[in-house]
Amino acid sequence: MKTKITLKDIARELEVSISTVSKALKNSEEISRDTKEKIQAFAKLYNYKPNNIAISLKNKRTKNIGVVIPDIVHHFFTTVIRGIEKYANAKGYNVIICVSNESFDKEVINMEMLANGSIDGFIMSLSSDTQSKNDYNHLKEVTEQGIPLVLFDRVTNDIDCDKVIIDDQLGGYLATKKLIAEGRKKIALITTDDYLSVSKARSDGYIKALSESSLELDESKILKLSTMEIEEASIRNFFDTQEVDAVLCVNEVFTVFSMRLLQEKGLRIPEDVSFIGFTNGLLAKFSNPRLTVVAQHGEKMGEISAQMLIEKVESEHEEETFQTKILEPTLVVRDSTIN
Amino acid sequence: MKTKITLKDIARELEVSISTVSKALKNSEEISRDTKEKIQAFAKLYNYKPNNIAISLKNKRTKNIGVVIPDIVHHFFTTVIRGIEKYANAKGYNVIICVSNESFDKEVINMEMLANGSIDGFIMSLSSDTQSKNDYNHLKEVTEQGIPLVLFDRVTNDIDCDKVIIDDQLGGYLATKKLIAEGRKKIALITTDDYLSVSKARSDGYIKALSESSLELDESKILKLSTMEIEEASIRNFFDTQEVDAVLCVNEVFTVFSMRLLQEKGLRIPEDVSFIGFTNGLLAKFSNPRLTVVAQHGEKMGEISAQMLIEKVESEHEEETFQTKILEPTLVVRDSTIN
DNA sequence: ACGCTACACGAAAACGGTTTCGTGTTAATA
DNA sequence: TATTAACACGAAACCGTTTTCGTGTAGCGT
Numbered sequence: 001m002k003t004k005i006t007l008k009d010i011a012r013e014l015e016v017s018i019s020t021v022s023k024a025l026k027n028s029e030e031i032s033r034d035t036k037e038k039i040q041a042f043a044k045l046y047n048y049k050p051n052n053i054a055i056s057l058k059n060k061r062t063k064n065i066g067v068v069i070p071d072i073v074h075h076f077f078t079t080v081i082r083g084i085e086k087y088a089n090a091k092g093y094n095v096i097i098c099v100s101n102e103s104f105d106k107e108v109i110n111m112e113m114l115a116n117g118s119i120d121g122f123i124m125s126l127s128s129d130t131q132s133k134n135d136y137n138h139l140k141e142v143t144e145q146g147i148p149l150v151l152f153d154r155v156t157n158d159i160d161c162d163k164v165i166i167d168d169q170l171g172g173y174l175a176t177k178k179l180i181a182e183g184r185k186k187i188a189l190i191t192t193d194d195y196l197s198v199s200k201a202r203s204d205g206y207i208k209a210l211s212e213s214s215l216e217l218d219e220s221k222i223l224k225l226s227t228m229e230i231e232e233a234s235i236r237n238f239f240d241t242q243e244v245d246a247v248l249c250v251n252e253v254f255t256v257f258s259m260r261l262l263q264e265k266g267l268r269i270p271e272d273v274s275f276i277g278f279t280n281g282l283l284a285k286f287s288n289p290r291l292t293v294v295a296q297h298g299e300k301m302g303e304i305s306a307q308m309l310i311e312k313v314e315s316e317h318e319e320e321t322f323q324t325k326i327l328e329p330t331l332v333v334r335d336s337t338i339n
Numbered sequence: 340m341k342t343k344i345t346l347k348d349i350a351r352e353l354e355v356s357i358s359t360v361s362k363a364l365k366n367s368e369e370i371s372r373d374t375k376e377k378i379q380a381f382a383k384l385y386n387y388k389p390n391n392i393a394i395s396l397k398n399k400r401t402k403n404i405g406v407v408i409p410d411i412v413h414h415f416f417t418t419v420i421r422g423i424e425k426y427a428n429a430k431g432y433n434v435i436i437c438v439s440n441e442s443f444d445k446e447v448i449n450m451e452m453l454a455n456g457s458i459d460g461f462i463m464s465l466s467s468d469t470q471s472k473n474d475y476n477h478l479k480e481v482t483e484q485g486i487p488l489v490l491f492d493r494v495t496n497d498i499d500c501d502k503v504i505i506d507d508q509l510g511g512y513l514a515t516k517k518l519i520a521e522g523r524k525k526i527a528l529i530t531t532d533d534y535l536s537v538s539k540a541r542s543d544g545y546i547k548a549l550s551e552s553s554l555e556l557d558e559s560k561i562l563k564l565s566t567m568e569i570e571e572a573s574i575r576n577f578f579d580t581q582e583v584d585a586v587l588c589v590n591e592v593f594t595v596f597s598m599r600l601l602q603e604k605g606l607r608i609p610e611d612v613s614f615i616g617f618t619n620g621l622l623a624k625f626s627n628p629r630l631t632v633v634a635q636h637g638e639k640m641g642e643i644s645a646q647m648l649i650e651k652v653e654s655e656h657e658e659e660t661f662q663t664k665i666l667e668p669t670l671v672v673r674d675s676t677i678n
Numbered sequence: 679a680c681g682c683t684a685c686a687c688g689a690a691a692a693c694g695g696t697t698t699c700g701t702g703t704t705a706a707t708a
Numbered sequence: 709t710a711t712t713a714a715c716a717c718g719a720a721a722c723c724g725t726t727t728t729c730g731t732g733t734a735g736c737g738t
Contacts, residue, residue, distance in 0.1 A: 020718070
């Protein structure tokens with residue numbers, strides 16, 4: 001096993017001081033051509049690479065950014081990660097990912113682990129647990145320590161930091177408008193409880209679009225699921241008791257599941273019922289019929305988050321100015337609506 | 340901004356030495372009750388947390404494990420990550436994820452970044468680029484440095500290290516057997532070029548099952564796609580020229596896409612054509628009809644990988660014994676086959 | 679009063695770098 | 709010849725811990 005070579009090793013071998021080696025490898029003017037060449041050749045020969053940890057300790061910069069997300073199996077989050085990775089790597093940063101699994105406790109633990117020197121800044125999306133608890137002390141602690149934080153998608157007003165979100169209300173609005181434009185009158189909404197900030201906003205957009213048209217808001221056409229898991233019984237019961245000609249769902253899974261349920265009842269999509277979902281993922285592209293969806297542009301969101309974070313990380317003086325970037329969702333029209 | 344407090348700060352404040360503080364916080368016998376209590380109280384009050392970087396430098400252990408995967412948007416990989424996360428976090432390790440994006444170069448760069456002290460060991464799955472290049476020097480370097488490595492799913496025989504794979508041949512075999520048992524005679528296989536180790540194995544299983552039955556292997560019933568992206572024209576052309584009564588695909592996307600193509604041609608699934616895919620992901624659960632698939636148990640794979648890695652990381656003497664764990668895939672029967 | 683042992687604590691090295699500030703040597707200048 | 713500046717390099721501090729090895733003091737026995 002050839003163990004990693006250090007500056008000290010090179011210094012000993014070449015009978016110079018550690019400082020000289022360090023400077024030579026940085027091509028410092030201070031060192032003579034001869035010595036530099038000798039040292040650089042030796043270093044290359046033995047494949048010297050500086051120890052990241054030592055460098056981190058010295059300049060108090062890890063070149064790591066911590067990402068805390070509720071779930072990694074969701075398409076939306078993975079696209080965001082991909083965007084973060086893309087930008088961060090290009091800037092020479094590593095990405096440390098922790099998943100909170102929608103749990104407040106895991107979120108806190110993860111942040112504490114990372115905050116003790118492992119990372120230069122956080123990018124995160126709140127767990128549903130955290131949003132319903134409404135407890136953001138762990139975020140407050142981090143920002144008070146001067147660690148930059150950017151929140152994306154699931155954010156909170158209780159914390160002053162950079163944020164990047166999509167205009168979920170607009171998304172709900174656009175989708176509903178589209179359904180109304182098709183002539184749909186009985187438009188159902190399948191969503192989650194309001195504690196999830198994004199669901200709330202999407203619902204608001206739905207309501208806004210309805211109120212702008214002559215359609216009346218019918219609360220019984222709104223199904224609020226308490227978790228993000230499929231509650232088959234609730235959904236089945238909902239469609240058994242409600243007559244609908246269009247359905248808007250706040251995520252992909254709800255959409256596809258509901259769609260199949262109606263298909264099984266003999267209804268045709270989109271002739272009898274139109275469907276629009278949120279998230280332009282695999283399911284949307286490959287479901288049958290393919291889904292019309294509100295696309296959230298997760299990758300872009302990731303890139304912007306990373307950019308905002310790294311800017312803060314690398315800025316010398318801590319400016320106390322925070323911005324919230326709002327991305328516009330777009331409607332991707334496929335075959336679950338009438339075109 | 341209240342900056343992080345260090346041992347030195349506490350020592351200065353309490354007028355003791357740094358060593359005393361360090362020992363007191365570790366509850367060392369060496370320190371008197373009084374002093375310990377005083378120091379511990381002070382530390383708690385100011386929320387002292389040791390600096391991970393300094394600790395890493397000191398004991399040459401980072402408690403980070405590096406994960407390098409080809410893609411993060413694929414369901415299978417995210418489930419593996421979830422498994423890794425689960426086990427690793429329980430053992431007090433962080434997970435640093437880098438995605439190679441199926442590129443050899445990015446894989447090399449990522450590994451080099453991480454190998455310089457950032458992590459205690461690697462868990463990785465080879466990029467397709469790497470597998471087709473057949474160049475594993477970056478892996479060799481890492482193992483020669485004594486950094487533990489476990490390869491999962493996409494592995495190579497050229498490197499001696501722990502591995503965890505699923506028996507892909509068995510998967511292909513089971514699936515094909517199932518189709519044969521249904522009485523299917525013209526079973527197509529849609530796969531990728533052989534450089535992807537897993538595709539190769541799955542194809543072998545398909546061939547083995549055919550040869551065991553009275554069915555003859557018909558090369559024209561095998562479609563090899565050169566990439567993992569959907570090549571619509573190739574697939575369309577394949578089904579225009581081949582008559583089939585069953586299709587086995589090496590991934591979810593191929594399956595769902597092909598299935599829809601045949602549906603559009605008026606064929607009924609599974610009455611006219613049966614379908615089996617690999618990967619028990621969202622698409623399989625929510626496609627129409629729902630897919631019969633070979634489940635790869637990614638989460639389990641992740642857990643086992645993490646377990647094997649951490650065991651090596653924490654074992655004092657480097658044993659040069661490597662094991663390959665082979666997981667058995669299982670058939671999840673749904674509605675795209677006849678039951 | 680002397681020596682001894684515990685006890686409680688501190689000094690210092692070490693991890694692997696970076697960086698500031700000398701300092702000895704040489705060569706140019708007056 | 710004496711002074712000085714440029715050059716090339718080294719010593720040492722520092723980042724925040726851990727850990728080994730002293731060491732001063734108090735209390736004990738004789």
